Amino acid sequence: TDNAVVKINNEIENKKNQILNQVQPLPPEDISAKMKTLEGYKTMKLVIFTIAGLFGGIFLGAAYFGMKYLFSGKITSSEYLKNLYGLKNIAVLHESSFSKEIPDEKVRLENAVEILSAGKKKVVLVSTLDGKDISNATEIISTALSRIGVAYDFVKDCKLKEITDSDAVIIVEKLDVSVLDAARVEIENLLAYKVSVDGIVYA
Numbered sequence: 001t002d003n004a005v006v007k008i009n010n011e012i013e014n015k016k017n018q019i020l021n022q023v024q025p026l027p028p029e030d031i032s033a034k035m036k037t038l039e040g041y042k043t044m045k046l047v048i049f050t051i052a053g054l055f056g057g058i059f060l061g062a063a064y065f066g067m068k069y070l071f072s073g074k075i076t077s078s079e080y081l082k083n084l085y086g087l088k089n090i091a092v093l094h095e096s097s098f099s100k101e102i103p104d105e106k107v108r109l110e111n112a113v114e115i116l117s118a119g120k121k122k123v124v125l126v127s128t129l130d131g132k133d134i135s136n137a138t139e140i141i142s143t144a145l146s147r148i149g150v151a152y153d154f155v156k157d158c159k160l161k162e163i164t165d166s167d168a169v170i171i172v173e174k175l176d177v178s179v180l181d182a183a184r185v186e187i188e189n190l191l192a193y194k195v196s197v198d199g200i201v202y203a
Contacts, residue, residue, distance in 0.1 A: 073179055073180055073181065074175075074176050074177060074178060074179060074180060075173060075174075075175055075176070075177075075178045075179075075180050075183055075202075076096075076175060076176060077175075078092045078095075078175060078200075078202050080180075081183065081184075081187065081200060082200065084184075085187050085191070087171070087187070087197060087199055087200050088198070088199035088200070089199060089200055089201075089202070090108075090109060090112045090113070090116070090170065090198065090199040090200060090201045091105045091106075091108050091109035091112060091137075091201050091202070092105055092175075092201075092202040093105050093106065093109070093136060093137055093201070093202060093203055094174070094175060094202065094203065095175070096175055096176050101136065106140055109137065109140050109141065109144075109201060110140055110143070110144045111144075112199075113140075113141050113144040113145060113170070114144050114147065114148050116168070116170075116198045116199070117144075117145055117148060117150045117168065117198070118148060120150050120167040120168055121150065121151060121167055122150065122151040122152065122153070122165070122166045122167055123145055123150055123151075123152050123166060123167060123168050123169070123170060123198070124152065124153045124154070124155050124162055124163055124165075124166040124168075124169050124170075125138055125141060125142075125152060125153070125154045125155070125169075125170050125172050126155050126156075126163065126169050126170070126171050126172070126186065126190065127154075127155075127156055127171065127172045127173060127178075127186075128156070128157060128173065128178055128179065128182040128183055128186050129156070129172075129173065129174060129177065129178055130156065131154055131156075133174060133177060133203070134172045134173070134174055134203035135203075136203050137172050137201050137202075137203035138154060138172060138203075141170060141172070141201065153166070157186070163190070163193060163195055164193060164195065166195075167196065168195075168196040168197070168198045169190060169195050169196065169197050169198065170197075170198050170199065170200075170201060171183075171186070171187065171190075171197065171199070171200045171201070172200075172201045172202075172203055173200065173201075173202060173203070174202060174203045175202050
């Protein structure tokens, strides 16, 4: 009996050894590699969020200034009053308040004024702006009128006496500066007075 017990114990020990030999121990974890991977992931996320925030900020800024520009109440297009009232655009010296003056338009303005005003005695320049704000245009117009012997005057906000005393009117405004509603009132008054409007110049 003792021999049988010893035999069974030996068999049990042999089985244990077989099982232990079959189960391989796991290799030790490389903690440093995992930490590097984690840091790289965090850095990548930070870069992505930074770039997204940058482009998001640029987009929002552009949208804000775009909306502010569109709804500023200023004249932003040289075609608007032309189409609304059927008036001629004589010249557009600046396409916007932040663009450079167009040299060809200065020559065009000078030539157009001489042609439109030929044979007239007096032409009045009308604007909702002060003379200093549109001096680049009024100086060209006044020079052209003087050359062909036509008298001229500058009037702000449509004074009836000066306007009705003239042969024609040239409206002078400035894109992104002149207030649209004020310019519309100015033009509607001129049309109500039945004044001859040669066209609009954008300084």
